[in-house]
Amino acid sequence: MKKLFSIIALFIITFSNAQMKVSTVEKPQEIGKVGAGMGVWFGRLEKFSEGNYVLSYKDFKYQQIEEWKSFKLNAEDVEGLFNLLNDNFDKMPTEDIRVELPNDILMINYKKSFGVPLVTIYHSINKNPELMGVTQSFTKKQIAKLFGKNK
Secondary structure: OHHHHHHHHHHHHHHHHOOOOOOOOOOOEEEEEEEEEOOEEEEEEEEOOOOOEEEEEEOOOOOOOOOEEEEEEOHHHHHHHHHHHHHHHHHOOOOOEEEEOOOOEEEEEEEEEOOEEEEEEEEEHHHOOOOEEEOOOEOHHHHHHHOOOOO
């Protein structure tokens, strides 16, 4: 009886350990990053091997809380978003531009501060207007750097 118990326990231990799987973590390729220097960044665009992109940003909605948010894009969306952001610096639309992604909604706002055109992206997470993230206000040069177009 003790031998049977020992054999059953050995099988249980063997099979329960066999369920664990170790996998490698994919390191994304950094396309562009905008920050204040000294390693502090406010926006970063990364490309993953499947062709997916992730735009991460520091949420400027709160002054004291440091929170990072992100949204996913595909290759066509990255190029389209860059062109949309870049082209409207000259037009300076007065109304917000609404961009719908598969899981999120972006509201793009243009304004001038001390004569410098700026763009701010408001990110509605999971298309929920109650969960809103806000990027810093980017200049045209910072947008080009973020999307890796200034190389």
